[in-house]
Amino acid sequence: MRTAVVTGASGGVGREIAEQLIDAGWSVYAQYRSDSPSTDKARAAVSHASWFHLDFNSPEPDLSAVPEIRSLDALIHCAGYCQLNRIENASSAEWQDSFNVNLHGPVALTNRLLPALRAAQGTMVYLNSGAGFRVKPEWGSYAASKFAARAWCDGLREEEPDIRVSSVHPGRIDTRMQRAIVAYEGGTYEPREFLTAETVARSVVQVITTPMDAHPAELVLRPRSH
Numbered sequence: 265m266r267t268a269v270v271t272g273a274s275g276g277v278g279r280e281i282a283e284q285l286i287d288a289g290w291s292v293y294a295q296y297r298s299d300s301p302s303t304d305k306a307r308a309a310v311s312h313a314s315w316f317h318l319d320f321n322s323p324e325p326d327l328s329a330v331p332e333i334r335s336l337d338a339l340i341h342c343a344g345y346c347q348l349n350r351i352e353n354a355s356s357a358e359w360q361d362s363f364n365v366n367l368h369g370p371v372a373l374t375n376r377l378l379p380a381l382r383a384a385q386g387t388m389v390y391l392n393s394g395a396g397f398r399v400k401p402e403w404g405s406y407a408a409s410k411f412a413a414r415a416w417c418d419g420l421r422e423e424e425p426d427i428r429v430s431s432v433h434p435g436r437i438d439t440r441m442q443r444a445i446v447a448y449e450g451g452t453y454e455p456r457e458f459l460t461a462e463t464v465a466r467s468v469v470q471v472i473t474t475p476m477d478a479h480p481a482e483l484v485l486r487p488r489s490h
Contacts, residue, residue, distance in 0.1 A: 267384075268338040268472070269331075269377065271295040271320075271370070273313065274306040276439040277391060278342030280465030285338075286312045288469070293331050295343065297321075320369025321345075321361060327376050336380035338472040340389045341370045346441060348448050351404040359405045366409035371416060378424070387428040387472045390417050391464075394435050394486075421481060430471050434464045434485040459487050 268285050272278035273294035282294050294313035296303050297320070307315050316329045320343055345365035347358045374381075374388060381388060395403055396410035414431055421429035436442055438458040446453045464485060471480045 265289065265291050266337040267291045267293070267333060267335065268340060269293045269295070269333070269336060269373075270313075270340045270342060271318070271373065272297075272341070272343030272391075273310070273315075274303045276342065276441065277434075277437060277461045277464045277468070278340075279306055279310060280461045281340055281342065281468055282310050282313050284465055284469050286310065290337075293333070297343065318369075318373070320365045322364055323360075323368045325364075325369050325372055327372060330373065330376055333377065333380045335384040335386075336377055337384045337386045338389065339374060339377055339381060339386065340391070340468060340472070341373075342391045343369065344391065344393075344441070346406045346445065348402045348406070348445065349404075350402055354405050359408075362405040362409040363412070366406070367413050367416065370413065374420070378427075382424070382426045385426055385428075385476070387430060388417075388420070389430045389432055389468055389471055391468070392417075392431045392433045394433055394484075396431070396433055421479075428479050428481075430480050430483065432464075432468055432471065432483045432485070434459055434467075435487050437461055437464055457487060459485060 268290050270278050270282045273282045274296040282292050285292050292313045294315050295318045345361055393410050395407040396414045399407040417429050417431045436458045438455045438460055474480050
C-alpha cells in the first residue's frame with residue numbers, strides 16, 4: 265500500500281487530496297493545526313486517515329507528533345498562511361507568520377521525512393501559488409514566502425536525486441481563505457471565478473502518480489474564467 269503525508273488536511277485542497285488518495289487505496293497521514301469545530305468535522309469525515317497534530321506557527325515547530333514512517337511515497341504540503349497588508353504597515357509578526365507556515369514548517373517536516381522519501385524514491389509536492397512568480401500590491405509578505413519556498417524546492421530537487429520535488433502553482437482557489445481575501449479586498453465573492461479545491465487536488469494526485477521515468481518539476485494552473 266502506498267503511503268502519503270498531507271499537511272493542511274482539515275480543509276480546502278489538503279482535505280480533497282486526502283480523500284482522493286484514500287479512495288484510491290493509499291494510506292494517508294493527515295496533519296491538522298489546532299482543535300476547532302471545523303477540524304473535528306474534517307477528522308470525522310476523513311475517518312480513514314491517521315491524523316496528527318502539528319502547528320507550523322514557529323521557526324522550529326515541535327515535530328514530536330509526526331508519525332514514524334520508514335517508506336513514504338508522497339509528502340504533500342498544503343498548509344498555508346496569507347495576511348494581506350501594505351509593506352510599510354506589515355508588522356514583523358505578519359512577516360514571521362508567513363515564513364513560519366509557508367516555508368520554515370514545511371522545510372522542518374520535509375527534513376524529518378527525507379529518509380522515508382528516499383527509501384521509497386517518493387515525491388514531495390509543495391502547493392505554491394501564482395504569488396510565487398509575481399507580486400501584487402499588499403501581497404508582499406505572502407509572495408516573499410512563496411518565492412522563498414520555490415527556491416527551496418528548486419534547491420532540494422538539485423540535492424536529492426533519489427526523490428522527485430514538484431512545485432504546484434495554482435491560481436486563486438475557492439476556499440475559506442479565499443473568501444477572507446476577497447472580503448479584505450472589498451469584492452463580491454463569486455466561486456465560479458476560482459479553481460475548485462477538487463480540481464487542484466486531482467492535479468496534485470496526477471503529479472504524484474506520474475510514472476517514475478518523468479519528473480513533474482513544476483505545474484501551473486489558472487482558472488479558465490480569467
